[in-house]
Amino acid sequence: MTQTKDNAKKDLLRKIPAVDKLLEHRDFAALSEKYSRGLLLKAVQKRLEKVRQRIVLAEETVSPDAREVTVTPGDIEEEITLCTTPLLKPVINATGVVLHTNLGRSILSDRTLDQVRAIARSYSNLEYDIQKGVRGSRYAHVEDLLCEISGAEAAFVVNNNAGAVLLILNSLALGKEAIVSRGELIEIGGSFRIPDIMQRSGAVMVEVGTTNKTHLTDFEKVISDKTGILLKVHTSNYKIIGFTAEVDLPALVALGKRYHLPVVNDLGSGSLIDLSPYGLDYEPTVQEVVKTGADVVTFSGDKLLGGPQAGIIVGRKTILDQLKKNPLNRALRIDKLTLAALESTLRLYLDHETVIGNIPTLRMLTITADELERRAVAMRDRIGHAIPASVAIHVKEDTSQVGGGALPSQQLPTRVIALSSSTISVQQLERGLRENIPPVITRIHKDQLHIDLRTVLEHEEEALEKALIAVILSLV
Numbered sequence: 001m002t003q004t005k006d007n008a009k010k011d012l013l014r015k016i017p018a019v020d021k022l023l024e025h026r027d028f029a030a031l032s033e034k035y036s037r038g039l040l041l042k043a044v045q046k047r048l049e050k051v052r053q054r055i056v057l058a059e060e061t062v063s064p065d066a067r068e069v070t071v072t073p074g075d076i077e078e079e080i081t082l083c084t085t086p087l088l089k090p091v092i093n094a095t096g097v098v099l100h101t102n103l104g105r106s107i108l109s110d111r112t113l114d115q116v117r118a119i120a121r122s123y124s125n126l127e128y129d130i131q132k133g134v135r136g137s138r139y140a141h142v143e144d145l146l147c148e149i150s151g152a153e154a155a156f157v158v159n160n161n162a163g164a165v166l167l168i169l170n171s172l173a174l175g176k177e178a179i180v181s182r183g184e185l186i187e188i189g190g191s192f193r194i195p196d197i198m199q200r201s202g203a204v205m206v207e208v209g210t211t212n213k214t215h216l217t218d219f220e221k222v223i224s225d226k227t228g229i230l231l232k233v234h235t236s237n238y239k240i241i242g243f244t245a246e247v248d249l250p251a252l253v254a255l256g257k258r259y260h261l262p263v264v265n266d267l268g269s270g271s272l273i274d275l276s277p278y279g280l281d282y283e284p285t286v287q288e289v290v291k292t293g294a295d296v297v298t299f300s301g302d303k304l305l306g307g308p309q310a311g312i313i314v315g316r317k318t319i320l321d322q323l324k325k326n327p328l329n330r331a332l333r334i335d336k337l338t339l340a341a342l343e344s345t346l347r348l349y350l351d352h353e354t355v356i357g358n359i360p361t362l363r364m365l366t367i368t369a370d371e372l373e374r375r376a377v378a379m380r381d382r383i384g385h386a387i388p389a390s391v392a393i394h395v396k397e398d399t400s401q402v403g404g405g406a407l408p409s410q411q412l413p414t415r416v417i418a419l420s421s422s423t424i425s426v427q428q429l430e431r432g433l434r435e436n437i438p439p440v441i442t443r444i445h446k447d448q449l450h451i452d453l454r455t456v457l458e459h460e461e462e463a464l465e466k467a468l469i470a471v472i473l474s475l476v
């Protein structure tokens with residue numbers, strides 16, 4: 001660093017005003033009336049620290065016209081806005097990935113949100129039995145409901161499905177062996193791996209079969225008096241195709257019965273509805289899995305169910321009673337707002353005729369390509385005349401994804417709005433939309449930007465259109 005640049009920097013740093021001095025200045029009087037002193041001090045400190053950093057890190061020689069350090073009331077208000085605006089915020093999901101784990105998986109219906117709000121702003125009978133006037137169980141609000149919907153004898157809920165699997169392994173196979181097929185030793189979303197969760201649970205994992213083929217005899221050969229459970233895990237986010245064999249649930253259930261061993265099935269997504277009439281691949285529903293005789297079945301609350309994050313466990317009463325006694329429960333227990341959302345979502349399942357329309361995840365998964373085409377064409381027409389001719393806008397065929405590790409090979413036919421331009425790069429467009437308020441998350445396909453309305457709610461369309469027009473106009 002040259003001597004003159006060094007001195008210029010020192011000079012500037014000396015000119016940074018003291019916090020108190022700055023606030024005493026009459027320009028800041030209006031701010032002092034509007035905000036508390038504590039908040040103002042914090043905002044000023046943050047701003048001055050940024051100014052200091054900018055001077056210290058400046059690469060180029062400090063230009064003569066930047067020799068003064070100015071901090072305006074507008075700067076401080078900007079800092080206050082930054083301090084008071086939550087970092088966690090709504091985004092518009094235009095990717096077409098319905099259960100987008102990075103974007104929060106399932107979204108909740110307004111009816112469910114009303115219930116969450118009602119429970120959050122008052123005391124509630126969370127753990128209180130109103131009829132008897134004594135302490136009650138937080139699980140009681142969803143137990144009967146889950147039994148009624150799934151056909152199981154008993155039900156239980158925890159914080160998420162990873163927690164449910166941990167609890168089951170720890171309750172039923174601590175210091176014992178859990179037998180699982182090599183083809184089902186999955187990793188979900190980076191941090192959930194069956195072998196790791198097994199180890200933490202205190203169960204001893206016994207892998208059987210091979211990656212592509214596992215037979216019932218592979219299980220039977222290793223059963224001993226050390227065996228605790230037989231485990232089946234939905235492979236969720238991948239599919240083995242070709243020369244394959246897996247042990248199906250009825251066979252595993254029969255084997256479990258013969259040796260008096262509980263059969264546990266981690267379903268992952270666990271749908272309560274057969275979505276195949278809507279063009280999705282057939283998957284056994286939770287009800288069917290329970291009927292087949294699995295002793296314990298677990299699935300997520302925020303995947304195909306369309307509710308809040310939760311781990312749902314249904315199955316045989318004697319076994320679930322064992323889970324309920326595990327002290328780990330206290331660490332895995334479901335929060336009351338989640339419970340309110342879960343109960344409300346489950347109640348929507350009691351009406352088979354309206355459930356798909358009432359649960360946003362199910363609605364998004366079942367929107368037809370025709371409906372998506374109508375919406376995309378209407379939006380293209382509204383936007384088309386507001387943007388310059390150098391940006392091409394078309395509606396074209398594409399596929400959306402279910403996401404969330406559910407139905408990995410499922411292709412949902414969709415129509416996307418495709419944008420391309422010879423003057424704006426697709427990366428610039430993608431970034432501009434991502435940095436919009438609210439952020440719009442899109443998909444790049446070769447040199448085109450794809451907007452899939454499957455995951456855009458109708459009430460978000462106006463904001464999406466505004467964002468598209470503003471971002472394009474700012475880039476041309």
Ligand SMILES: *Cc1c(COP(=O)(O)O)cnc(C)c1O
Pocket residue numbers: 160161162163165188192233234235236237266267268269299300301302310311404405
């Ligand atoms: C998604 C998934 C999990 C983890 O569920 P969370 O609710 O995200 O904790 C566990 N097992 C399988 C098979 C899954 O697909």
